[in-house]
Amino acid sequence: MIIPAIDLQNGEAVRLFKGDYQQKTVYNKNPVVLAKAFADMGAAYLHIVDLDGAKDGMTTNIETIRNIRNHVNIPIQVGGGIRTAETVSLYLDELKIDRVILGTIAVTRPDFVKAMLEKYGSERIVVGVDVRNNNVATSGWLEDSGLDYLAFIEKLKQMGIKYIVATDISKDGTLTSPNWKMYEQIGGINVVVSGCCLRRGFEKSP
Secondary structure (H helix, E strand, C coil): CCCCEEEEECCEEEEEECCEEEEEEEEECCHHHHHHHHHHCCCCCEEEEEHHHHHHCCCCCHHHHHHHHHHCCCCEEEECCCCCHHHHHHHHHHCCCCEEEECHHHHHCHHHHHHHHHHHCCCCEEEEEEEECCEEEECCCCEEEEEEHHHHHHHHHHHCCCEEEEEECCCCCCCCCCCHHHHCCCCCCEEEECCEEECCCCCCCC
């Protein structure tokens, strides 16, 4: 399954180059129009990241995400800056977002992830595994946690996480092929990687 992604910064749909906030391309100043276009093309799911939120831990682009939810009927998953129970509830309960992606908080507060799993279940709580030099990056990819990504994923599996979104930061925004060598090290969990959705295995696109 192909899942189109919309990265939000200052209310615009953008793309960063290798996670660098100083190197970005603005693709659409109206992300709602872009989201509707993806839905009209037949997209079965939509992936949204609040880049400002990922960096500052706030729901910076919440109104843009709300507008997208109000205009698009397909399932949506949202990540970026989701670090409190109130924010999780805002997205899942109030905005009716289908899944949230926990990133930094999953590294710093695994007990929080467990609590959200207990409340919402493994179909609605996803963890983002953003990798640079084999370590998990946090705070909008600006900090190195020092935690090996495979060791981190093993902890997530033991916790009961069913889905992860894995990113090789060095490939992000480069318009090159995914880092299959990295992704093929992951097993026993459903993985969404750049441009592909892989479930319980890996099928490379021709």
